Amino acid sequence: MNLFLAILGLGLLVLIHEAGHFFTARAVGMSPRRFYIGFPPAVVRVKRKGIEYGIGAIPLGGYVKIPGMHRPAPSDLETFFGPALAEAPQLLAPLERLKRKFEEGDMEGARQLLPDLERALGETEVGNGARKAANRGLNELRDGLGSDAYWRQRTWKKVLVIFAGPGTNLLFAILLFFMLFLLVGGKATRTVDAVETGMPADSIGLRPGDQIVSVNGVRVTPTMISREITSSNGRPVTLIVRRDGELVRLRAISPEVRDGAYRLGFRLSARSLGPAASLWESVRLTGVITKEIGASLGRLVQGNRKEVSSPVGIVEGSSNAIERGYETYLWVLALLSLSLALLNLLPLLPLDGGHIVFSIVEGVRGRAVGREVYERVSAVGIALVLLLFFIGLSNDIGRHVGN
Numbered sequence: 279m280n281l282f283l284a285i286l287g288l289g290l291l292v293l294i295h296e297a298g299h300f301f302t303a304r305a306v307g308m309s310p311r312r313f314y315i316g317f318p319p320a321v322v323r324v325k326r327k328g329i330e331y332g333i334g335a336i337p338l339g340g341y342v343k344i345p346g347m348h349r350p351a352p353s354d355l356e357t358f359f360g361p362a363l364a365e366a367p368q369l370l371a372p373l374e375r376l377k378r379k380f381e382e383g384d385m386e387g388a389r390q391l392l393p394d395l396e397r398a399l400g401e402t403e404v405g406n407g408a409r410k411a412a413n414r415g416l417n418e419l420r421d422g423l424g425s426d427a428y429w430r431q432r433t434w435k436k437v438l439v440i441f442a443g444p445g446t447n448l449l450f451a452i453l454l455f456f457m458l459f460l461l462v463g464g465k466a467t468r469t470v471d472a473v474e475t476g477m478p479a480d481s482i483g484l485r486p487g488d489q490i491v492s493v494n495g496v497r498v499t500p501t502m503i504s505r506e507i508t509s510s511n512g513r514p515v516t517l518i519v520r521r522d523g524e525l526v527r528l529r530a531i532s533p534e535v536r537d538g539a540y541r542l543g544f545r546l547s548a549r550s551l552g553p554a555a556s557l558w559e560s561v562r563l564t565g566v567i568t569k570e571i572g573a574s575l576g577r578l579v580q581g582n583r584k585e586v587s588s589p590v591g592i593v594e595g596s597s598n599a600i601e602r603g604y605e606t607y608l609w610v611l612a613l614l615s616l617s618l619a620l621l622n623l624l625p626l627l628p629l630d631g632g633h634i635v636f637s638i639v640e641g642v643r644g645r646a647v648g649r650e651v652y653e654r655v656s657a658v659g660i661a662l663v664l665l666l667f668f669i670g671l672s673n674d675i676g677r678h679v680g681n
Contacts, residue, residue, distance in 0.1 A: 287607070289316075291447060291615050295622070296340035298446030299439060303344050306435045308426050312343040344439065346427025349646035350388065350419055352380045358415025361408035362399065372398045389423040392416070433641030440633045447619035448564070454612035455560035459551050462605055466500040466546040470519075477543020478531045484544055488519040488526075500546060508539050515542065545606075564616060571620050626659035627652060 293315060300313050309328060314320065316334030318341060323332030334341060355373050363369050372395040379388035399412050421427060428436060470488045473479050492498060493506040494516055507515055514530035533540035551559060623631040632655070640646050 283607075287611050288614065291450070291611070291618055293340040294450055294615070295443045295447050295618065296342045298442035298444075299344065300342045302442035303342070303439045306431070306439060308344055308428055308431060308435070308439060310342050310344050311421065312341065314341040317341050344428050345421035345424055346429050348422065348649040348652060349429045350380060350385070350422040351649050352377045353650065354415065354418065354422075355380075358418065359412050362402070362404045362412040365404045365408055366402040369395075369398055369402060385423055388419075392419060392423065429640075429646045433637055436637040436640075437634050440630045440637065441623075443630050444619035444622040447615045447622075451612045451616035451619065452560050452564055454608055454615065455563055456556050458605070458608055458612070459556035459559045460553060462548060466503075466548050468498070468500050468503065469547045470544050471547035472545045474543035477541070478533055479542040479544040482517070482528045482531050484517065484519070484528060484542070485521070488521050490517060490519050490546075491525065492518045503546065507533055507542055510540055512540055517542075567613065567616055568620060571617060626662060627656040628659055629663070632656075632659055 296313070300310050303310050311328070312318075312330045312332070314332045314334045317336035318332070318334050320332040321335050323330055325331075355377055359369065359373055363373060372391065376388055376391050376395060379385070379391060396416055399409075399416070404412070422429070428439070431439075468490045470484060470486050470490065472486055473484050490498060490503055493503060494510070496502075496506060498506060510533060512532055512535075514532050516530040517528045519526050519528065531542070533542050535541075536543070622629050623634075625631045625635045627633065627636070636647055636652070636655075
C-alpha cells in the first residue's frame, strides 16, 4: 500500500507539472490538442471544443500536446509522407509544391496548399501503415501552420507556457511547506511528539510528551539533540528526560542507521507558527533547498555521484517516509516537487529549461530554429538525462547491496 501511495504521489507531481503547461497555454491562446491523465495509448477519451481529454494506459503523471512546437520543414514531408509516396507516385506534385513553400518560408502559402494534399491522399489507394503516417503528417502540418502554433508565438508567451510546468511544481512545494509550517509548526522544541514503533527509542521506553534534558550527559537545546545522537557514530546513547515533573534516566542504547544517519527513531514537537511566519519560512526553506540542490549538481560535475537517485530510489524513499507518518511523507513530497521543478529548468533539451533557452534564442534571431537543430541538441540532452538516470539507478542498487 505504501509503495502504491508513493508512486501515486510521484504521478501527482508530474500531473501538476503538465497541468501548469496546459492551463497557461490555454490562457495565452495556444489551445492544446490533448490533455491526458496518465500517458497514451488512451483507455478512455472524449473531445470537447477541439481538445481531447483522456485517461492513458500508463498510470503515471500526465501528458499535454501543445500544437506546432516546431516550425514545419521540408524534411517533415519525407518523414510523414515518404511511405505513401513510394506506393503512389502521383502524390509527388502536391508534395513538391508544399516543399517549395517551406523552402521559401511562405507558411501562409503552405497552409493554403494543405487541402490539395489532403484531397490527393483521399483519392489515392495506399496501405494502412502509409495511410496512418500520412494522416498523422496532415494533423502535424495543420497544427504547425495554424495561428496558435507554439513556434509562431511571441517570445514571452512561449517562455511563460514552458516555465509554467516547473513553476507550478515550485508553487506546489511552497504551498506544502506553508501548510506544514502552519499546521505542524516551525522551530523544534525538546518535547517528544512521536516515537517510531520498533526503533531504539521505542525499546528504551521513550514516550510522547517526554522532554529531553540531556544526551550522554550533555544538556541540549532542541537543535543539539539530533546532532548529539548522529555524532555518536553508532555508540550507545543515554537520554535523560523530564516526565511528569521528574527526571528519568533511560537505559543506554545504540542508534540505528536510517537515511544515512544514526537515529533513535523519535520526532520532536514544534512551536506553532502564524500565517505570515509560515509563509516566510516556506519561502526561506525553498531558497535553502534550491541552493543545496545547486551545490549537489556542482559536486556531481566534480565527480561526486553518490547523491543522485533514480525514480526507483525516489519511490522507495517516499514509501519509507509514509511508514514514518504522513507528515514526513508530505515534507518529502514537497522536496520532490521542488527537485522536479529545478531539474526541468536545467538548460538541456528536451527539458523545459532547454525550450526556454531556445525560445529566447529564437526571439533574438527573429526566426524559428529548425527542427533538425532541436533534434540534434535534444539527442545530447537525452544522453545526459539517461546518464543521470543510470548513475542514480547504480547508486540505488549499490545501497541495496550494501544493506
